[in-house]
Amino acid sequence: MSHLTQAEISEQVKIIFDDIFNRTEPLKKKEQLKIPPQMMPAQDENIRRHNLDEVAVGYSVEQARVEAMRCIQCAKPSCIADCPVEINIPGFILSIAENDFQNAIDIIKETSLLPSICGRVCPQETQCQISCATGLFNKDVDKAVAIGRLERFVADWEREQGTIVPPEVKPETGKKVAIVGSGPAGLVVAADVRREGHEVTVFEAFHKLGGVMRYGIPEFRLPNSIIDQEVSTLEKMGVKFQKNYVVGRTRKLLDLMKKDNFDSIFIGTGAGLPMFMGIEGENLVGVFSANEYLTRANLMKAYDEEHSDTPFYHSKNVAVLGGGNVAMDSARMAVRLGAENVYVVYRRTEKEMPARVEEVAHAKEEGIQFLFLQNAKSIKGNEKGRVTGMECLRYELGEPDDSGRRRPVVIEGSEFMLELDTVIVAIGNGSNPLVSQTTPELVVNKWGNLIVDEKMKTSVDGVYAGGDIVLGAATVILAMGEGRKAAAAINEFLINSN
Amino acid sequence: MAKILHKEKLSADVYLMRVHAPLIVEERKAGQFIILQTDEEYGERIPLTIADASEEDDSITLIFQVVGKTTTELSRFNVGDDLPVLVGPLGLPTHIKNFGKVVCVGGGIGVAPLHPIAHALKAAGNEVTTIIGARNKELIILEKEMETIADKLIICTDDGSYGRKALVTEPLEELCKDEATKPDMVIAIGPPIMMKFCSLTTKPYNVFTQVSLNTIMVDGTGMCGGCRVNVGDEVKFVCVEGPEFDGHLVDFDNMMARLSSYKGIEEEAAHKCYVDKEFEAKVEETK
Numbered sequence: 001m002s003h004l005t006q007a008e009i010s011e012q013v014k015i016i017f018d019d020i021f022n023r024t025e026p027l028k029k030k031e032q033l034k035i036p037p038q039m040m041p042a043q044d045e046n047i048r049r050h051n052l053d054e055v056a057v058g059y060s061v062e063q064a065r066v067e068a069m070r071c072i073q074c075a076k077p078s079c080i081a082d083c084p085v086e087i088n089i090p091g092f093i094l095s096i097a098e099n100d101f102q103n104a105i106d107i108i109k110e111t112s113l114l115p116s117i118c119g120r121v122c123p124q125e126t127q128c129q130i131s132c133a134t135g136l137f138n139k140d141v142d143k144a145v146a147i148g149r150l151e152r153f154v155a156d157w158e159r160e161q162g163t164i165v166p167p168e169v170k171p172e173t174g175k176k177v178a179i180v181g182s183g184p185a186g187l188v189v190a191a192d193v194r195r196e197g198h199e200v201t202v203f204e205a206f207h208k209l210g211g212v213m214r215y216g217i218p219e220f221r222l223p224n225s226i227i228d229q230e231v232s233t234l235e236k237m238g239v240k241f242q243k244n245y246v247v248g249r250t251r252k253l254l255d256l257m258k259k260d261n262f263d264s265i266f267i268g269t270g271a272g273l274p275m276f277m278g279i280e281g282e283n284l285v286g287v288f289s290a291n292e293y294l295t296r297a298n299l300m301k302a303y304d305e306e307h308s309d310t311p312f313y314h315s316k317n318v319a320v321l322g323g324g325n326v327a328m329d330s331a332r333m334a335v336r337l338g339a340e341n342v343y344v345v346y347r348r349t350e351k352e353m354p355a356r357v358e359e360v361a362h363a364k365e366e367g368i369q370f371l372f373l374q375n376a377k378s379i380k381g382n383e384k385g386r387v388t389g390m391e392c393l394r395y396e397l398g399e400p401d402d403s404g405r406r407r408p409v410v411i412e413g414s415e416f417m418l419e420l421d422t423v424i425v426a427i428g429n430g431s432n433p434l435v436s437q438t439t440p441e442l443v444v445n446k447w448g449n450l451i452v453d454e455k456m457k458t459s460v461d462g463v464y465a466g467g468d469i470v471l472g473a474a475t476v477i478l479a480m481g482e483g484r485k486a487a488a489a490i491n492e493f494l495i496n497s498n
Numbered sequence: 499m500a501k502i503l504h505k506e507k508l509s510a511d512v513y514l515m516r517v518h519a520p521l522i523v524e525e526r527k528a529g530q531f532i533i534l535q536t537d538e539e540y541g542e543r544i545p546l547t548i549a550d551a552s553e554e555d556d557s558i559t560l561i562f563q564v565v566g567k568t569t570t571e572l573s574r575f576n577v578g579d580d581l582p583v584l585v586g587p588l589g590l591p592t593h594i595k596n597f598g599k600v601v602c603v604g605g606g607i608g609v610a611p612l613h614p615i616a617h618a619l620k621a622a623g624n625e626v627t628t629i630i631g632a633r634n635k636e637l638i639i640l641e642k643e644m645e646t647i648a649d650k651l652i653i654c655t656d657d658g659s660y661g662r663k664a665l666v667t668e669p670l671e672e673l674c675k676d677e678a679t680k681p682d683m684v685i686a687i688g689p690p691i692m693m694k695f696c697s698l699t700t701k702p703y704n705v706f707t708q709v710s711l712n713t714i715m716v717d718g719t720g721m722c723g724g725c726r727v728n729v730g731d732e733v734k735f736v737c738v739e740g741p742e743f744d745g746h747l748v749d750f751d752n753m754m755a756r757l758s759s760y761k762g763i764e765e766e767a768a769h770k771c772y773v774d775k776e777f778e779a780k781v782e783e784t785k
């Protein structure tokens with residue numbers, strides 16, 4: 001493996017750090033652009049294959065300050081424009097370079113509420129880092145300023161100080177807001193609405209809070225302790241949480257207003273209904289949606305076989321269908337649960353994979369085999385109805401279509417068999433059906449996503465929505481962005497209502 | 499947290515519990531179920547049908563057979579203990595209307611979820627015949643309760659220790675055969691194999707037959723797909739589109755295979771399958 005050990009990384013950075021920060025004259029821009037990008041130190045792949053601890057361990061102070069010096073403080077920073085919530089990126093990076101971490105985190109928090117989470121899971125290479133000047137100069141997006149890693153660094157720094165002060169809450173207004181779902185969208189709305197002094201209750205179907213961040217994204221990428229911290233801050237602000245409560249079933253949505261006197265509702269129920277390929281054999285024993293596989297592993301703690309009651313499928317040969325983060329998480333979880341061969345089967349090429357670059361790199365290091373330009377045709381089983389293999393097809397890139405992208409076309413007669421006992425389908429999710437199924441007043445599009453106006457209001461007055469239930473399966477940062485917009489609209493609505 | 503108000507042993511391995519759950523009592527309708535865990539951190543999530551509800555003490559009634567880890571643990575809970583996770587009511591309620599003549603078939607523990615449905619069907623004006631089946635006399639539950647609802651009650655045991663020595667499919671077939679008693683709707687709840695054969699029995703007579711599926715579940719909100727079954731040409735999620743489906747369209751063999759996904763891991767499940775096999779063998783015999 002080409003990457004360095006943690007010890008080697010810290011040795012290298014020491015030299016650069018002393019060179020940069022012990023000079024009397026400030027660095028010239030040209031010199032800044034030549035500072036080598038700082039690698040993310042990671043757990044050794046041979047060790048991490050057998051544990052669930054976080055893979056990326058985070059920058060040291062020296063690394064963070066050196067990396068921060070790579071930012072040339074553009075006059076018209078493209079990173080801010082490319083960030084869905086427009087964080088003042090050069091601003092917080094400058095504070096890191098100047099060793100003022102408190103100021104750095106304060107700047108981020110002006111616009112973003114969950115920096116330790118976004119720093120870890122945002123697809124920075126397609127957002128803020130995509131046209132970063134430093135990356136452009138070095139002709140490589142991987143050499144852009146590592147904005148996400150710096151964001152994570154200051155957020156973790158603040159958490160470790162133990163000095164997080166919950167945001168101030170204005171005097172009670174007597175207005176009540178119900179939030180359905182405790183994913184990033186719901187949590188952000190809870191914070192922003194509670195700040196204005198409204199009473200906030202978050203209803204969650206599961207027995208744990210955090211939505212996909214808890215049951216989908218694995219511990220090795222986003223530790224639960226970080227979500228616990230966010231929830232505990234909200235609790236300190238006086239936000240109430242009602243778990244094991246399925247809105248639409250335990251209470252009809254609009255009854256929250258009629259029977260329980262909530263003045264406004266935010267729906268953040270996320271994506272649901274995992275999609276399947278619609279091929280033969282998909283209901284065989286051993287075929288799972290990524291959601292089920294990951295929920296059993298993460299939320300129900302199936303990885304902890306000694307304690308957990310939730311049964312787990314013991315797999316040797318696993319194929320994961322799909323190329324996004326969900327596919328990477330499933331494949332890497334399968335490795336950690338003891339699978340010997342894990343394949344990721346993807347119809348296009350590596351370039352088109354929507355997964356974060358860092359996750360793909362980590363997956364490769366962990367021994368996951370990528371089968372590009374291939375796809376499942378059917379799944380085969382034995383007389384007991386259990387998976388024994390998967391028939392696959394090979395593809396080649398055809399003529400460019402109207403968008404200029406070369407579409408994969410099947411190579412006739414290219415069928416081949418993969419011997420497997422487990423297939424994990426990670427090709428996307430539809431929308432959570434429950435609330436709209438039980439609330440005919442809500443208008444949805446043909447995919448079941450709630451239709452909202454520019455202020456995130458649904459077709460029902462006082463009812464707002466955001467995140468994956470509106471966008472379709474999207475990202476944490478977009479859920480957060482929509483949550484902030486919805487919260488602003490709810491606060492405005494409550495001022496205007498008496 | 500849901501406090502256990504009452505616990506009773508109905509037969510060797512069948513328990514009845516009444517659990518304090520005011521919100522569920524308020525909303526629940528016949529045919530719906532709950533999901534529970536006996537431990538918040540490490541417990542598995544299992545669905546159980548709501549057998550009854552009382553507004554007097556805001557309780558729901560759960561009836562369960564000890565078949566696996568979680569039901570064993572649940573049977574160790576006592577009056578005054580709190581269930582750490584209880585969520586519901588889930589699933590769609592049974593479609594209740596006046597069909598005319600209906601037959602309600604309950605096998606073993608399946609009589610528990612059948613009870614509120616039979617009750618509602620009767621209240622809607624149907625003529626209700628109930629068939630209860632079990633391996634032996636010991637395992638017959640809710641006989642009295644069913645007797646007060648049903649216009650006619652037929653009891654079958656596999657070993658003849660009580661009622662007729664027959665499988666439930668026998669009287670069911672007799673009722674279908676005779677134009678005078680031919681049902682307009684049959685609802686069958688019990689072990690999958692029983693529901694399968696009830697559906698096969700009514701199919702030639704073209705009698706609409708509903709079955710209530712108790713698949714493996716995780717979330718119960720349509721998120722995981724663990725509960726999916728083949729119904730006709732479609733894949734359905736039992737937790738949001740069920741639990742009741744047209745028995746003539748359900749792919750029971752696939753459903754049973756999926757139910758035993760974790761066999762060997764959950765040893766006890768093997769026991770249940772043995773009972774199923776027995777049933778299958780007997781059906782073959784009587785054909």
Ligand SMILES: Cc1cc2nc3c(=O)[nH]c(=O)nc-3n(C[C@H](O)[C@H](O)[C@H](O)COP(=O)(O)OP(=O)(O)OC[C@H]3O[C@@H](n4cnc5c(N)ncnc54)[C@H](O)[C@@H]3O)c2cc1C
Nearest residue numbers: 121181183184185205211212216247270467468474475476
């Ligand atoms: C495995 C996986 C990996 C991912 N990786 C990334 C990544 O690296 N980067 C990234 O940006 N995004 C990633 N995503 C996507 C991201 O997690 C989602 O876009 C985001 O969580 C959506 O937030 P949300 O608040 O809209 O909904 P969710 O996080 O889905 O939360 C919805 C919550 O509502 C609850 N709920 C649903 N229905 C009801 C009801 N009726 N009553 C009460 N509660 C209800 C659910 O139980 C859930 O807790 C990933 C997703 C998955 C599945």
Ligand code: SF4
Nearest residue numbers: 071072074079132133
């Ligand atoms: S685009 Fe890059 S170099 Fe320019 S301000 Fe943003 S992070 Fe710094």
Ligand code: FES
Nearest residue numbers: 718720722723737
């Ligand atoms: S139990 Fe998860 S979708 Fe039905």
